Amino acid sequence: MKSRTGKPANQSRGATRSPFEHAYAVIMAGGSGTRFWPLSRQKTPKQLLALFGKETLLEAAVARIQAVIPPERTYIFTNELLREKIVRLLPRIPRGQIVAEPAARNTAPTIGLAAHEILRRDPEGIMVVLPSDHVIEKPDVFLRDLGAACRWAEIEGRSVVLGIQPTRPDTGYGYVRFGRRAGLAEGGEIFQVEKFTEKPALPLARKFLASGRYRWNGGMFIWRASTLLGNLKKFQPQMARSLARIDRAGGARAREALAKIYPKLEKISIDFALMQRIPNVFGVSAEMGWSDVGSWAVAYDLQPKDAQGSVQPRTAIAVNSERNLIVSRSKQVVTVGVHDLVIVETEDALLVCARGDSQNVGKAVQELDRQGKRELL
Amino acid sequence: MKSRTGKPANQSRGATRSPFEHAYAVIMAGGSGTRFWPLSRQKTPKQLLALFGKETLLEAAVARIQAVIPPERTYIFTNELLREKIVRLLPRIPRGQIVAEPAARNTAPTIGLAAHEILRRDPEGIMVVLPSDHVIEKPDVFLRDLGAACRWAEIEGRSVVLGIQPTRPDTGYGYVRFGRRAGLAEGGEIFQVEKFTEKPALPLARKFLASGRYRWNGGMFIWRASTLLGNLKKFQPQMARSLARIDRAGGARAREALAKIYPKLEKISIDFALMQRIPNVFGVSAEMGWSDVGSWAVAYDLQPKDAQGSVQPRTAIAVNSERNLIVSRSKQVVTVGVHDLVIVETEDALLVCARGDSQNVGKAVQELDRQGKRELL
Numbered sequence: 001m002k003s004r005t006g007k008p009a010n011q012s013r014g015a016t017r018s019p020f021e022h023a024y025a026v027i028m029a030g031g032s033g034t035r036f037w038p039l040s041r042q043k044t045p046k047q048l049l050a051l052f053g054k055e056t057l058l059e060a061a062v063a064r065i066q067a068v069i070p071p072e073r074t075y076i077f078t079n080e081l082l083r084e085k086i087v088r089l090l091p092r093i094p095r096g097q098i099v100a101e102p103a104a105r106n107t108a109p110t111i112g113l114a115a116h117e118i119l120r121r122d123p124e125g126i127m128v129v130l131p132s133d134h135v136i137e138k139p140d141v142f143l144r145d146l147g148a149a150c151r152w153a154e155i156e157g158r159s160v161v162l163g164i165q166p167t168r169p170d171t172g173y174g175y176v177r178f179g180r181r182a183g184l185a186e187g188g189e190i191f192q193v194e195k196f197t198e199k200p201a202l203p204l205a206r207k208f209l210a211s212g213r214y215r216w217n218g219g220m221f222i223w224r225a226s227t228l229l230g231n232l233k234k235f236q237p238q239m240a241r242s243l244a245r246i247d248r249a250g251g252a253r254a255r256e257a258l259a260k261i262y263p264k265l266e267k268i269s270i271d272f273a274l275m276q277r278i279p280n281v282f283g284v285s286a287e288m289g290w291s292d293v294g295s296w297a298v299a300y301d302l303q304p305k306d307a308q309g310s311v312q313p314r315t316a317i318a319v320n321s322e323r324n325l326i327v328s329r330s331k332q333v334v335t336v337g338v339h340d341l342v343i344v345e346t347e348d349a350l351l352v353c354a355r356g357d358s359q360n361v362g363k364a365v366q367e368l369d370r371q372g373k374r375e376l377l
Numbered sequence: 378m379k380s381r382t383g384k385p386a387n388q389s390r391g392a393t394r395s396p397f398e399h400a401y402a403v404i405m406a407g408g409s410g411t412r413f414w415p416l417s418r419q420k421t422p423k424q425l426l427a428l429f430g431k432e433t434l435l436e437a438a439v440a441r442i443q444a445v446i447p448p449e450r451t452y453i454f455t456n457e458l459l460r461e462k463i464v465r466l467l468p469r470i471p472r473g474q475i476v477a478e479p480a481a482r483n484t485a486p487t488i489g490l491a492a493h494e495i496l497r498r499d500p501e502g503i504m505v506v507l508p509s510d511h512v513i514e515k516p517d518v519f520l521r522d523l524g525a526a527c528r529w530a531e532i533e534g535r536s537v538v539l540g541i542q543p544t545r546p547d548t549g550y551g552y553v554r555f556g557r558r559a560g561l562a563e564g565g566e567i568f569q570v571e572k573f574t575e576k577p578a579l580p581l582a583r584k585f586l587a588s589g590r591y592r593w594n595g596g597m598f599i600w601r602a603s604t605l606l607g608n609l610k611k612f613q614p615q616m617a618r619s620l621a622r623i624d625r626a627g628g629a630r631a632r633e634a635l636a637k638i639y640p641k642l643e644k645i646s647i648d649f650a651l652m653q654r655i656p657n658v659f660g661v662s663a664e665m666g667w668s669d670v671g672s673w674a675v676a677y678d679l680q681p682k683d684a685q686g687s688v689q690p691r692t693a694i695a696v697n698s699e700r701n702l703i704v705s706r707s708k709q710v711v712t713v714g715v716h717d718l719v720i721v722e723t724e725d726a727l728l729v730c731a732r733g734d735s736q737n738v739g740k741a742v743q744e745l746d747r748q749g750k751r752e753l754l
Contacts (some may be wrong), residue, residue: 014664085498317741321732332726332753334415334741337734338718349709350722354730357697357714364694364711376709 018068019151019186022124025065025074028219029058029086029132030101032079035295035358038349039327042377043081047133048089051299058132062090064139065130068146075117076132077101077110077248103263107219108273112232112239113262115248119225126153127228129221129270137289137301145286148188149222152282159231159278160222161193162286163215169205172294174198174217174271176206178283193281196271215283217271218290231278239265239273294353296342296358300325325355349376385727395445396563398530399501402442402451404557405596406435406463406509408477408479411742411754412735415726416704419754420458424510425466428676435509439467440518442507445523447547452494453509454487480640484596485650489609490614491603493624502514503530504605506598506647512679514666525565526599529659536608536655537599538570539663540592546582549671551575551594552646554585555660570658573648592660595667608610608655615643616650663701673735677702702732726753 032045040046040365047058055063062074071092076099078086083100090098099117101110109131118125128146136142139318142162149160163176180191196217200208208214232240240262249257266273275281293299305327308318312326313333321335335343342353353361368376409422417423424435432440436495439451448469453476460477467475476494478487488506495502505523512521520537540553544731556569573594577585585591609617619638626634643650652658670676673714680688680702685695689703698712705722712720719730730738745753 038709288737317744319737319740319744328727330725331414331722332745332750334726334728334738334745335730336728336737336741337731338729339713339730343729345708347725348707349711349712350705350720350727351711352715352720353712353716354714360696360713361711363696364713367694367696368709368711373709 009171017298019147019154020136022122022154023069023073023116023128023150024112024118024122024125024225025062025069026111026118026129027061027065027074027076027132028107028129029076029082030110031131031133032102032104033133034362035139036299037361037365037374038346038351039344043085045082045133046293048082048085051293052303053354056089057135057293058086059089061132061134062093062319064136064142065128066141068143069128075099075114077114079104084228101262102259105262105265105267107270108232108236108268109262109265110374111221111228111270112236112243113258115228115232116243119229120247123226124154125225126150127221127223127225129249131221131292132156133293134218135289135291135293136333137302138287142286142288142290144186145188145284145288146220146222148184148186148190149282149284151185151206152190152284153222153224153227156224157227157230157280158223159227159275159281160190161283162218162220162222162277162279162288163191163193163283164218164290165285165287166214166216167200168207169209170216171199171202171205173292175200175205175208175365176217176283177213178215178285179213182282188284191283191285192330193283196276196281198271199277215285216290217275218292219270221270221275222287228274235277236268236273240270251312294359296325296344296353296361298354300342300355301327323355382540382733394526396411396531397445400446400450400503400505400527400532401491401495401499401602402439402446402618403488403495403504403506404435404438404442404453404456404509405484405506406453406459407481407487409481411739412679414738414742415721415723415753420462422459423670424508425459425462428670429512429680433466434512434670435463436466436468436525437510438507438511441513441519442505444503444516444641452476452491454491456481474697478639479636482639482642482644484647485609485613485645486616486620486639486642488598488647489620490635492605492609493620495510496606497624500603501531501603503527504600504602506596508596508669510670511595512666512668512670514668514679515664519663519665519667519696520720522661523597523599524567525561525563525567526661526750528562529560529567529599529661530599530604533601533643534604534657536652536658537602538652538658538660539595539597539599539665540570540660541595541667542567542664543591543593544585546579546586548576548579550644550669552577552582552585552588553590553594553660554591555592555662556614559659565661568660568662572659573653575648575653586669592662593667595669596647597663598647599605605651608651612654612746613643613645613650615642616645623712627730671736673702673721673730673738674732677719677732690698700732728737 075097080100175197177195179194182190183359309323319336322339324341326343340355344351414533452474457477550573554572556571686700693710694711699716701718703720717732721728
């Protein structure tokens with residue numbers, strides 16, 4: 001591969017070549033969560049919810065990246081429970097590229113699996129790893145920064161992370177320390193990344209925020225498939241060997257090998273497995289209007305409000321009520337004298353939650369789990 | 378009639394004779410209201426709700442009086458919409474004594490109609506007029522005081538009202554001023570009633586409460602059917618004539634006469650029609666633990682609470698939540714960080730209301746009415 005020379009691959013084709021020419025989208029859609037219960041369930045996790053209008057977050061993620069990476073170069077990684085639903089939801093993505101992992105092993109094994117898939121198709125393939133359940137309010141900025149990252153990642157050995165400007169000392173995110181400017185690509189600034197820190201305690205998170213040097217890690221990574229596999233081989237040799245065995249099986253035996261080997265892989269995030277260890281990590285500071293929509297409170301914040309500051313069905317009747325988020329499919333909802341509530345009604349469940357307390361919805365779901373109410377999870 | 382002599386009827390039978398020997402229960406079950414929306418609807422008003430356990434308020438009212446007045450001497454007055462439901466609910470009451478008024482004309486015409494029915498059966502009949510949608514926490518006290526009232530009412534011309542000790546300056550009730558002690562009956566004290574005042578303004582209600590001389594009028598009246606008709610003839614002669622025409626029709630023509638004449642009667646309460654005008658009104662002060670259950674807040678107050686002060690389905694999960702009243706038939710309800718709410722979920726509607734604001738539920742129902750959503754009323 002030309003890139004081994006240290007120069008951007010295909011540089012000879014000239015400066016107008018798209019930075020996405022060899023880019024492959026790897027959309028992580030296997031997540032399950034409890035924060036949007038009762039709307040989110042194991043069979044319809046957050047990425048499959050239309051929290052904002054008619055489109056699910058996954059559809060929005062795919063539509064967004066489709067502006068620069070076609071369906072033929074888009075992979076969706078999910079689980080058995082969701083695969084068929086996603087196949088129906090995304091008819092333009094080739095079925096074979098909507099992959100159900102036989103077991104949830106966190107992000108490192110998924111990304112390794114994706115890297116093999118892509119490398120088989122394109123030795124120069126660049127992976128664009130993206131979550132499926134986030135909101136990006138400025139897709140143009142996102143795509144521009146992504147272009148910069150792809151261009152920078154053309155050099156073998158470079159890994160790039162999109163860093164999100166933090167707005168609060170959130171203890172639920174990973175943080176990335178940006179160092180000196182490393183260069184320019186596609187008009188965007190590229191920085192050295194000095195350090196990854198997972199979910200810091202509040203005092204540390206406050207320091208990070210105050211320093212101005214930290215960005216949130218939103219799980220968006222860009223690198224050559226070959227770079228990723230090289231790093232895996234070096235820093236996660238056991239996982240790399242197992243993934244190589246799956247890759248070699250190929251053809252009719254591929255599915256069998258996957259089912260046999262994959263569930264035994266270490267359950268580890270790409271952050272722990274690689275990002276905290278590998279050299280040559282770079283960052284692009286992306287002001288894309290990002291949100292991981294981590295709670296009902298955030299879902300409220302992201303939506304247009306009515307005159308009373310509420311987000312609610314058109315038919316709802318509000319007496320002395322303000323700033324509520326109400327989700328109900330068919331019932332006549334009436335509020336009287338209540339404010340700052342989240343009210344979500346589904347076929348089998350009803351949540352009434354103080355908006356400021358919506359990070360605790362998961363506790364109730366844990367209790368349902370403890371009580372063995374599988375059908376409600 | 379012996380009672381015309383001024384002496385208690387049948388006094389010769391001796392002191393052990395039951396004061397309820399000629400008593401007829403007249404239970405007023407035609408009311409409709411909006412305060413318990415969305416549980417209460419036009420087809421299932423408050424008296425047909427099982428707000429406290431398995432029994433509707435109407436069933437409880439009938440069961441309570443049945444300790445002293447048998448089903449054969451119990452009449453239920455209601456409307457066409459509710460009659461069949463009530464017939465099914467109260468199989469022991471003779472069907473002919475569950476009467477649907479052809480139109481709602483308030484309480485005076487209903488009571489006049491009942492008086493004719495009873496007088497035809499028993500010239501000495503004493504009417505015990507009772508609401509069907511109130512709670513009485515001390516039925517023994519109630520029945521004892523009712524016995525005193527029935528005994529006192531045996532004398533032709535006497536009317537008796539059960540007066541409830543007020544506990545707050547409520548502006549939604551009628552007030553009765555008690556005067557000097559008139560005598561004793563069945564061990565209970567009987568007082569002269571000096572005045573009826575309908576729904577006073579707050580300053581007046583406060584004075585009433587402070588004076589100690591006033592009682593609430595809970596709509597429980599006791600008098601001979603003949604006394605009532607005598608008073609009607611004198612103070613509401615037109616209504617008395619119309620009711621007499623219905624009474625005279627009898628037999629096969631009774632229903633027709635009722636349908637034709639009744640809807641033309643003046644729509645007026647017994648309080649305005651008679652109580653404020655007639656002489657010889659007496660009162661019994663009944664410490665029966667009475668409540669008219671006038672709002673969801675009161676329904677909450679009247680029920681046993683769990684450790685968090687909530688009244689909710691056993692299956693409900695409460696995280697950081699206290700003092701809520703939750704009604705839901707089949708859904709899994711979860712509350713997070715909310716307190717002092719009323720949450721009521723039915724097949725087609727959902728109410729979330731601050732408990733302290735539950736007197737405003739009616740405003741929302743008015744809005745539904747304004748929007749023409751008949752099916753939700």
